[in-house]
Amino acid sequence: LAKTTQPISMDSYEGQEVNITCSHNNIATNDYITWYQQFPSQGPRFIIQGYKTKVTNEVASLFIPADRKSSTLSLPRVSLSDTAVYYCLVGSPHGSSNTGKLIFGQGTTLQVKP
Amino acid sequence: NAGVTQTPKFQVLKTGQSMTLQCAQDMNHEYMSWYRQDPGMGLRLIHYSVGAGITDQGEVPNGYNVSRSTTEDFPLRLLSAAPSQTSVYFCASTKREASYEQYFGPGTRLTVT
Numbered sequence: 001l002a003k004t005t006q007p008i009s010m011d012s013y014e015g016q017e018v019n020i021t022c023s024h025n026n027i028a029t030n031d032y033i034t035w036y037q038q039f040p041s042q043g044p045r046f047i048i049q050g051y052k053t054k055v056t057n058e059v060a061s062l063f064i065p066a067d068r069k070s071s072t073l074s075l076p077r078v079s080l081s082d083t084a085v086y087y088c089l090v091g092s093p094h095g096s097s098n099t100g101k102l103i104f105g106q107g108t109t110l111q112v113k114p
Numbered sequence: 115n116a117g118v119t120q121t122p123k124f125q126v127l128k129t130g131q132s133m134t135l136q137c138a139q140d141m142n143h144e145y146m147s148w149y150r151q152d153p154g155m156g157l158r159l160i161h162y163s164v165g166a167g168i169t170d171q172g173e174v175p176n177g178y179n180v181s182r183s184t185t186e187d188f189p190l191r192l193l194s195a196a197p198s199q200t201s202v203y204f205c206a207s208t209k210r211e212a213s214y215e216q217y218f219g220p221g222t223r224l225t226v227t
Contacts, residue, residue, distance in 0.1 A: 034214040043118075043204045043218025044157065087156060093214040099164055100145030100213040101172065102206075104156035 004088045009109045018075045020108050022088030025069050030092040033064060033071045038085045038107070047086075048073070049093075075110075083112045115140050118219035120205050126225045127195040135190040135222050137205030143217070144210045146188040147172070148180065150201040151221075157204060163188055164210070195226045 005023040012018045024033065032051050036044040048055055050062040050071070061074040075082055087107040121136045139146065144165050149157040149172075159172030163182040177199060179191040188207075192199060202223050208216040 032214060041221070043206070043221055044216075045218070046215045049214060089214065091214060093212060099162065099170070100147060100208055100210070100216070101159055101162055102147070102149075102157075102214065102216060103159065103173075104149075106154075106156050 004090055004105050006086075006088050006105065006108045008106060009111070011111050011113060012078055013113050014079055015077050018078050018082070018110060018112075020073045020075075020086055020088075020110070021070055022073070023070045024088070024090045027068050027090055028092065031068075031090050032093055033062065033068075034089045034091075034093075035060070035062065035073050036087040036089065036104075038087065040084075044087065044104075078110075078112045080112050080114060083110060085109050117141065118205055118207055118217050120203075120219035120222050122222060123220065124223050126227065127192075128227055129195060129197060131195050132191070132193050133195065135192075135203055135205075135224070137188045137190065137219060138186050139188075139205075139207040139217070140186065141207060141209070141217065142185060143207035144185070145213055145216075146182065146205065146207045147216070148178070148188070148190045149204045149206065150174065150199075151204060152201050160190065160203075192224075195224075197226045200224060200226045 034049040038044040055062045063072045085107040147162040148160040161180040163169045205219040206216040
């Protein structure tokens with residue numbers, strides 16, 4: 001499982017776009033990039049997953065450059081309720097090595113201010 | 115669907131006591147896992163299971179036992195509680211073909227005195 005590095009914390013204001021970057025220099029060919037969100041006193045929640053280029057859903061966008069050594073989670077027009085910890089995970093959800101094991105780092109604590 | 119349920123929500127134990135944290139899912143997911151989360155830290159994998167009758171150790175398995183006799187249930191047993199096991203415990207499940215899209219339960223907050 002590839003090691004990831006992301007900022008420990010970020011501050012933003014309501015209505016701004018927030019970009020959280022994750023470095024994963026040792027990403028393997030079969031690895032996907034997955035982001036989770038965790039609110040205080042709750043379990044993590046899957047946000048988005050991608051392999052290359054750009055993925056968008058109703059919550060966020062995920063940008064992955066061609067070399068795949070990093071990725072950026074983009075949250076458009078954040079609100080106070082987006083205050084949470086965001087985790088970047090890298091690994092393969094397919095094939096014989098797929099065991100469902102998730103390795104979480106410390107994540108990025110996003111604080112959205114009014 | 116209820117999703118992933120965990121009981122109890124809160125528990126206080128004395129050192130040396132034993133207990134079982136319950137986890138159940140009604141989504142027919144093959145994979146289930148247990149994590150612990152300590153203050154200011156990410157989640158650490160304790161044990162996981164890729165199907166009924168199959169379990170394996172994660173990053174921090176010492177002091178914990180698991181079994182998986184059915185697809186739905188994955189209990190976590192603390193044989194002799196220690197203060198170092200004070201933590202929030204999360205259970206998760208997922209289907210094999212989408213294993214990185216996991217569903218987490220609400221957690222059990224355990225305090226060992």
